[in-house]
Amino acid sequence: MTLPDTPARDLPPPDTDAGDGPLVRWFWARYLRPESGLLALAFLIMVIEGSTLGALSYMLEPLFDRVFGSGSTGALWLVGGAIFGLFAVRAITSLTSKTLLARVSQRVAARMQGQLLAHLLRLDMRFFQDNSPGALIERVQGDTMAVQGIWISLVSGIGRDMVALIGLFAVAVSIDPWWTLAALIGTPLLILPAAVLRRYLRRKAIHLRNQAGERATRLDEIFHGIQAVKLNRMEAHQTARFDAILSRIVSAETKAAFGRAVLPSLVDLITGFGFLAVLMLGGREVAAGTRSTGEFMAFFSAMVLTFQPIRRLGDMAGLWQIGAASLHRIAALFGLQPSHCRPAVGQMPATLPPALSFADVHFGYGDQPVLRGLSFTAEAGKLTALVGPSGAGKSTVFHLLTGLSDPASGVVAIDGIATTDMGLDDQRALFAAVSQDAALFDESLRDNLTLGRQGISAGQIDAVLATAQAAGFVGTLPQGADTPAGPRGSNLSGGQRQRIAIARALLRDTPVLLLDEATSALDAASEAALATAMAQAAQGRTTLVIAHRLATVRSAHRIIVMDQGRAVETGTHAELLAQGGLYANLYALQFKDEGTAQ
Numbered sequence: 005m006t007l008p009d010t011p012a013r014d015l016p017p018p019d020t021d022a023g024d025g026p027l028v029r030w031f032w033a034r035y036l037r038p039e040s041g042l043l044a045l046a047f048l049i050m051v052i053e054g055s056t057l058g059a060l061s062y063m064l065e066p067l068f069d070r071v072f073g074s075g076s077t078g079a080l081w082l083v084g085g086a087i088f089g090l091f092a093v094r095a096i097t098s099l100t101s102k103t104l105l106a107r108v109s110q111r112v113a114a115r116m117q118g119q120l121l122a123h124l125l126r127l128d129m130r131f132f133q134d135n136s137p138g139a140l141i142e143r144v145q146g147d148t149m150a151v152q153g154i155w156i157s158l159v160s161g162i163g164r165d166m167v168a169l170i171g172l173f174a175v176a177v178s179i180d181p182w183w184t185l186a187a188l189i190g191t192p193l194l195i196l197p198a199a200v201l202r203r204y205l206r207r208k209a210i211h212l213r214n215q216a217g218e219r220a221t222r223l224d225e226i227f228h229g230i231q232a233v234k235l236n237r238m239e240a241h242q243t244a245r246f247d248a249i250l251s252r253i254v255s256a257e258t259k260a261a262f263g264r265a266v267l268p269s270l271v272d273l274i275t276g277f278g279f280l281a282v283l284m285l286g287g288r289e290v291a292a293g294t295r296s297t298g299e300f301m302a303f304f305s306a307m308v309l310t311f312q313p314i315r316r317l318g319d320m321a322g323l324w325q326i327g328a329a330s331l332h333r334i335a336a337l338f339g340l341q342p343s344h345c346r347p348a349v350g351q352m353p354a355t356l357p358p359a360l361s362f363a364d365v366h367f368g369y370g371d372q373p374v375l376r377g378l379s380f381t382a383e384a385g386k387l388t389a390l391v392g393p394s395g396a397g398k399s400t401v402f403h404l405l406t407g408l409s410d411p412a413s414g415v416v417a418i419d420g421i422a423t424t425d426m427g428l429d430d431q432r433a434l435f436a437a438v439s440q441d442a443a444l445f446d447e448s449l450r451d452n453l454t455l456g457r458q459g460i461s462a463g464q465i466d467a468v469l470a471t472a473q474a475a476g477f478v479g480t481l482p483q484g485a486d487t488p489a490g491p492r493g494s495n496l497s498g499g500q501r502q503r504i505a506i507a508r509a510l511l512r513d514t515p516v517l518l519l520d521e522a523t524s525a526l527d528a529a530s531e532a533a534l535a536t537a538m539a540q541a542a543q544g545r546t547t548l549v550i551a552h553r554l555a556t557v558r559s560a561h562r563i564i565v566m567d568q569g570r571a572v573e574t575g576t577h578a579e580l581l582a583q584g585g586l587y588a589n590l591y592a593l594q595f596k597d598e599g600t601a602q
């Protein structure tokens with residue numbers, strides 16, 4: 005079933021420093037209000053459930069005074085039947101309210117998680133570089149679940165326990181207001197500890213969530229880098245680091261549990277005082293015969309029955325601090341906005357395939373400058389190569405072209421239109437990129453090729469597999485193109501992954517093709533065969549290729565040589581060799597290496 009759309013979907017998150025009030029209003033308007041029908045029903049049922057407790061203790065008075073006191077067994081069936089009826093009502097209401105609340109809470113958590121992911125996916129690459137996947141997974145999963153736990157307790161606390169308390173107190177007051185006052189004698193003692201605990205628990209809860217994020221990060225890094233862990237015999241080291249995080253979590257959990265348990269324990273103490281006071285006051289009156297045993301028993305049972313609801317409400321104060329810490333973290337994430345300033349309706353290139361150009365582009369990651377006045381043009385429909393030493397900024401060029409980042413100054417233009425004047429979606433639709441890591445998803449090869457697009461024929465898939473020189477090995481796999489790629493494509497070799505990634509890029513059939521070391525894992529023969537096929541495929545597209553093996557880009561229409569964030573040489577292979585500059589040096593070095601290797 006699809007979730008109903010939230011009317012207040014775009015409600016901005018509150019300033020998370022502004023306290024809990026705005027946060028609660030935001031959570032209500034954005035997540036709970038759409039469920040208000042079901043919530044009201046659950047609340048009503050819980051009110052009925054809660055009021056049965058008062059009724060139950062009320063029934064004890066006729067039981068003691070009319071049945072036991074007068075010895076009339078005739079009323080036994082009546083009182084017994086009424087008490088059984090109350091328990092039956094409790095059974096039904098408890099079942100229904102729990103099921104209803106579970107449904108609402110699952111829907112709320114699902115909506116929160118879905119919206120959080122959609123929001124995070126809009127954020128800059130920088131955000132994902134600064135925040136580890138583990139910590140983000142923990143926020144999307146762990147924090148939303150923590151919030152879910154708290155509001156269920158709040159709703160059921162108010163619905164069931166508050167109503168039960170009101171009912172029980174009404175019974176108590178109706179029997180004797182002075183006894184009731186005596187029962188409440190220790191309550192003021194709760195005020196100061198509650199205020200101190202509030203801050204203590206909030207601090208512990210935030211610490212705990214951060215530690216949970218670290219735990220998830222560590223696990224993610226270990227399983228991601230399992231090969232490096234094993235080859236470098238890091239098992240003991242990684243286990244020790246993980247153990248250190250776990251022991252911090254154990255300590256934080258214990259402290260948080262202590263903080264949570266303090267209030268209910270104080271409630272126990274105060275109830276003890278209350279019992280003592282009532283016994284001293286009421287017990288004497290019953291012994292003296294001024295009050296009946298039935299009255300005392302009804303009052304006493306009302307007090308006993310308040311015990312659990314009061315404890316639960318005491319626990320809720322602590323629970324709120326824990327849930328609120330997560331709610332703050334979630335709202336803070338929703339408050340982040342992408343730094344891209346793109347127009348609502350962007351410009352589109354008139355001519356496809358487009359020319360690509362950089363004009364005096366500066367860009368850096370944080371304080372570290374990477375591109376320092378880069379200028380070059382890749383002609384429309386031609387193959388241009390970017391070469392140069394490692395760290396020169398070649399991959400960064402692809403990031404700017406595809407809008408993963410925007411230039412700090414200067415202009416990156418596609419068909420003469422500055423990328424910052426284009427819609428981000430429109431910009432990305434122009435490119436198919438194969439990056440160095442050739443990332444595949446844990447789906448079948450076919451799904452990895454189509455990426456969820458419908459209407460792609462088997463013939464089209466066969467054609468791109470053939471061009472990418474992948475048809476051969478895919479044909480030998482037991483399930484062909486339906487073979488699972490494994491987590492991050494781990495069922496395939498590096499070279500096979502690269503060929504699938506190239507086939508995927510070809511299938512997207514975009515006007516621009518970006519290849520970043522796309523064939524680095526292939527053997528020389530496969531690479532040469534692929535180069536020929538790709539030259540065919542590149543017809544009618546603007547192709548930008550990053551390559552370290554200069555031999556693979558000799559036939560490029562133009563080669564841009566980059567060094568330290570600038571284009572230091574430009575020309576064809578022959579022209580650059582003739583210049584005798586950086587390119588000629590790099591080429592000579594590689595030629596020597598290859599010559600020596602042979």
Ligand SMILES: Nc1ncnc2c1ncn2[C@@H]1O[C@H](COP(=O)(O)OP(=O)(O)OP(=O)(O)O)[C@@H](O)[C@H]1O
Pocket residue numbers: 133369372374393394395396397398399400401
């Ligand atoms: N996410 C990042 N955060 C910080 N610095 C980065 C980031 N990505 C790249 N850099 C830095 O930017 C510089 C250029 O990186 P880039 O990947 O563009 O170089 P490259 O020329 O493609 O290198 P290679 O040939 O080794 O792939 C490097 O010094 C690198 O350390």
